[in-house]
């Protein structure tokens with residue numbers, strides 16, 4: 069049985085042509101980019117090519133606005149720490165309650181250690197930012213705003229360009245965690261007020277452990293890693309050359325496949341979503357249906373445990389992910405669904421299906437075939453379902 073992989077927001081398969089592009093950089097072209105000799109020079113050229121490829125994907129004005137990093141987490145941490153250090157007298161951060169832990173855990177740490185005051189802006193039940201609260205959190209004390217481009221769990225897209233304009237109005241730097249957006253939706257930074265943007269290779273068919281931080285020319289910046297002079301002194305450490313070359317190639321492919329993401333991949337996602345809503349009672353879609361990543365579908369199945377659904381799907385060769393990141397022993401639903409005020413009985417049974425250009429109609433139809441029976445079986449065992457009153461059990465999906 070062929071495995072069906074629908075967890076592309078967790079990580080993607082490295083594209084075979086990305087692997088092919090990387091291979092020589094493990095063997096013949098193993099030089100250090102900082103070396104003066106020919107081995108170094110050829111690798112230096114490859115670094116430059118990848119920077120150009122990323123510049124194009126991001127619609128950036130200059131290739132030197134790209135700093136290579138080890139991935140999304142490092143880029144997010146660097147952006148926020150740098151902004152605090154670079155702007156004496158500004159010690160506040162504005163972020164949202166639905167950011168990835170790569171932003172939230174750092175903000176909580178900075179708050180706990182007294183290094184920053186953090187404003188966590190809430191969202192509504194569709195996951196959309198509370199714009200009034202956002203506006204009132206902005207002041208001349210804010211060093212940096214960090215709001216994600218698209219949410220990893222629901223796919224909800226934030227109006228980052230407009231948010232960046234507002235941040236600029238109070239002289240704050242604006243950073244966006246675009247780890248889930250880059251490669252899936254068009255990005256154009258040249259004329260935007262966005263000062264910094266994080267991206268990660270493994271979300272766009274490049275390897276894990278490589279990413280980039282875009283820093284607009286002229287934006288105040290202080291390095292977090294200190295050591296050698298790599299990356300023009302902005303990120304010390306010998307570069308991950310094969311990873312960077314792979315990231316550049318993946319960026320080039322992402323440009324070529326952008327129309328497919330918005331077309332074929334979105335159609336597959338919609339086919340899946342529609343069929344689930346038609347065939348499974350008591351379920352609804354989490355997130356902003358009007359402004360969402362084209363590949364992401366997060367469905368709340370009421371009165372069942374997400375983990376149970378995932379285990380049953382896994383048994384029939386289907387990989388998806390739980391919207392409720394339950395750790396063993398604690399049955400807390402994810403912070404994203406909690407911030408959206410999704411009812412307890414639905415947040416626990418929320419499943420994220422995230423597609424990519426690797427998926428086919430057959431993949432989607434396998435899920436549609438398997439899922440209704442799994443939910444029915446689990447509900448038959450569910451004390452919540454047994455206890456739900458008739459009105460709740462007769463609930464009709466909102467978006468069928």
Ligand code: PLP
Nearest residue numbers: 139140141168170220247248268
């Ligand atoms: N930000 C978002 C929105 C993500 O989805 C992820 C990964 O899941 C990260 C940051 C972290 O990226 P990395 O795994 O490259 O450190």
